[in-house]
Amino acid sequence: MISLISPFISKLALFKRNLGGRKFYQFPSVAALRENGEVHDDDIQIYCDHLDVLQKDMQERFQDILKIKILNWVIDLFLNSNEIEMELKEELTDLQTNEELKPTFKNGYQSFWLQKQISDLYPGLWRMVRKFLLAFPSSYLVECGFSVVIDFLTKKRNRLQIDKHGDLRLFLANIEPNVDRLVAMHQPHPSHYHYMIIFERTFDLNK
Structure with missing residues (x-):
């Protein structure tokens, strides 16, 4: 987010x-x-004053994020960094020489650190990195969020209740409905079918 x-x-x-x-x-x-x-x-002059107020508001609103210092080795794994704590240097060295994981760094540092192998094999590094990943979501995700909100505000009937519905979360999550399971849950219960047959025979509904 700081990059934006x-x-x-x-x-x-x-x-x-x-x-x-x-x-x-x-x-x-x-x-x-x-x-x-x-x-x-x-x-x-009014426009300039407005820009000045907007700048100060943004600085105040995001001051906690703007003050965060991103460690160099988080963004560029293969730098010889002196910023890392002594107890984590061994893990960093092991990771830098992991021939299986090294090629995946080309996909971006965020995708790289989010691999499950990282948290499993290098828990110390992961504890450090996840703080930065939470503070700085990718610009792609931010842009997706803005696009969905704009779509709701301009086209959807529930545009005034975005924060009170699960629509935004559903649009931004990689969740797909299990249609087969939903259909199975709504199938008639055998006991219902049994009573339906009795009802039809009693009142001769098929005639």
Whole structure:
């Protein structure tokens, strides 16, 4: 998540400077309105103030994440890092020389550390790494979440109750319904069938 938040906060500062200096490269709509005389200096100052408030709000809201220092060896396993604790260096050395796991690092550090073999074979390293993985979900997952929320807000009837339904969780989870099991659970019970036959014979429903 820091890979998304930190650049966004920096861009807000850049946008504010450019807007305050009457450079509208990032704001083509404002530039067009400015040329038509529909945007004045007072309006631009309001926009700059809004960007300033937004930047401060983002810094305050995500200050805990922005302060986290990511260890180099978490992102690049094969660096000779001095940041790691002495008791974990042996595990790191073993992992760096594991010929079976090394090729999987090319799929990305997050996918690499989430392999079950890591937590089983290197529990000490896993205890350290999982803190960072919880704090920094992949941008792909974040983008998926935003896409689903936007879809709910614009197209779905329950758009005002996103947080009160399980729809968002279902859309973001790799869960598929077991249709066969659901059908089996709703099949008529043998005793129900028995009483149905008695009922039909009693009232001659088949005639």
